[in-house]
Amino acid sequence: MDRMPGRGPASLRRRWPVFGLIVLLALCLSLAGCGNQGKKENGNILRFYTWKPNQPEVWEEIVKIFEAEHPGVKVWREIGPHSSTSFHDLLAQKLKNRSKDLDVFLMDVVWPAEFAAAGWALALDDRFRKADRSRFFANTIQANTYGGKIYGVPLYIDAGMLYYRRDLLAKHHFKPPETWPELVRQAAVITAGERGIYGFSGQFKQYEGLVCNMMEYVMANKGCLVNPRQGKPGLAEPPAREAVLFVRDHLIGNAAPAGALAYEEPESLALFVQGKAVFHRNWPYAWEAANDPARSRVAGKTGVAPLPAFPGGKSHAALGGWQLGISPYSENKDLAWDFVRFLTSDRIQKHLALKAGLAPTRKDLYDDREILAACPQFKEMKGVFVSAAPRPVSPLYPALSNIMQRYFSRAISGAGAGIDQESRLASEEMEKILTLAP
């Protein structure tokens, strides 16, 4: 400052109101910009948060039907990440900040408890009547109920299934395996005679899908993740530990490639549709993908069956599927409900079944001739849907899930301090969470 030449400050002094004006102007402009953005929202735009669907064109069609039936209404689809965990984080961020720019969103089957407790999903009791609810699978309605209120409408149901190569099994006169050891034996025989093929592919990356996959092994061995009656974690009990050991020793790096430790659904499905896996665990959508000649080398050679059990146990499928929820901060709740009712109606669920292979949540549709003709697999799958088991229900489920993901990932990749100690630690951590929110 001291060394400023004499002319500088004087000329600046004369100009500084000008500077001030410019700064003020800039501020006003930027504020006005924000204001404009806010004003763009009007009554006729519905914002629907969804992930990238496998058949985007089907969703476009459906949205067009809705827009045609509701003149002047525009549905904006905001496409989030494919991974359920990342999609959850995106929604959580929006809803936590009470964002007004989402009206309807997809919910994974494990979220309603959390969304309900946090006030992120609107209770739908006065719109979604009891009589209408009875038309859906009971377990999907249960999954959307928390504290006696309902927070979502089931759009489609998912459950873990076993896909297999009909041609290869027939070649060796095998029937679809009923136990996991049998599957491993069959896989060993078949892969010994073929080139470049693995026995099994499933989802074993450290993410939510790992919990679904592992829950199926654990329950098929008469174990549990959380005991529904006592509310205690069951990871450290012998049935759960045995099932995890089986996956570590007989699947990862043996029947399944070691790379399965980094697989989510797309990678594991890719292996199967390229004809590089005999058996494959996936959700119902995989049927369409595997039987589409344009995308699959095993079209027409694929069979589907309930997942195997362990000797003495019973087959269990993880209940998956997606629900539609409405944001309590939406300024368009009535229109949002119209959209939800539309998407979950008989005709649209049928459309989604026929065009995208998504399994309806409405029970009656499983008697629909047209659907059964187009999707014969649903006949086999219906029994699995009815009995599919939910993951632990808790508003703190994401925390429970992270503990389980970490434990399972460490256990099946052989990292960490051994299954006995790791499972005990994971159980203790889960118990801490469970006592916070019973």
Place this chain on the structure above:
Amino acid sequence: MTILTRNMHGLSPRRRRERLFAAALLFPCFAFVALFAFYPIVHSLYLSLHRIILGLPGLAQPFVYLENYRQLWGDSVARHALTNTILFVAVSTTCELFLGLAMALTINRSFRGRGLIRAAVLIPWAIPTVVASQMWRFINNDHYGFLNYLLFGNDLASYQAWLADPSFAMVAIMVADIWKTSAFAALIILAGLQTIPDELYEAARLDGATAWQQFARITLPLIKPALLIALLFRTMDAFRVFDLVFVMTQGGPADATNVLQFYGYKKMFAEGLLGYGATVSVLVFLIVLGLSLVYVRFLGGEMREEKP
């Protein structure tokens, strides 16, 4: 600001106006920093002293003193994440400095096409991290990844699932980081190199100094400040590594790539433990602050030595 407006009584009207003017000019900048840097830091501190669980609004937001910090102290997963982070920082910044130095020395020489090479070196740094991470995820893929093809050609049976291997996944992330940010170190070191006058080398050559002697006695001492600045930036940046992990491995397999920032993110956004997640962020902030204070002391010393 306060320094500028303090003790204004004894000043001449002109000086006083000058100071006011300076303050007015500085105000927007100060307001910006306050809004986007100080406020979030203070708010994180506030959050870290409370128990806030998004999934359980019924708990309200009780003030729990240092309970979150106590829990963090005994949190074995966090400790594991800290070890992972430190390992990542140590290995990747060291490699980046050496590689950056080598690159800077190369592109500092004059040769044909130097402009092109200089631009090419910067490309990895210019690619958004998320895109680069996605690219490295593909490179490491077990079935169609380039790395396997490079190593094993058509021998499909030996293909490795790099990111599924707990001991290699971290290496893959370090490699991606080194590939991406060595150019940044190179850029800063290059700036240092260009301030060295040619006369020094000329004199050294006349005195019969070897190339190594020139490097060790002239180049290295003179680019030390630049090296330190590069080190400072890279360490601070590496400590906050998040996007590479988020895209490439999500912390897996078996938590082998779980770093502190990602752990904090998961606690906050996936599990909804806002208070605890903020505690992890504050820890990262304190570590980075401590590190930068140490470096700045160092740097300050270096700078003072430079002056006379």
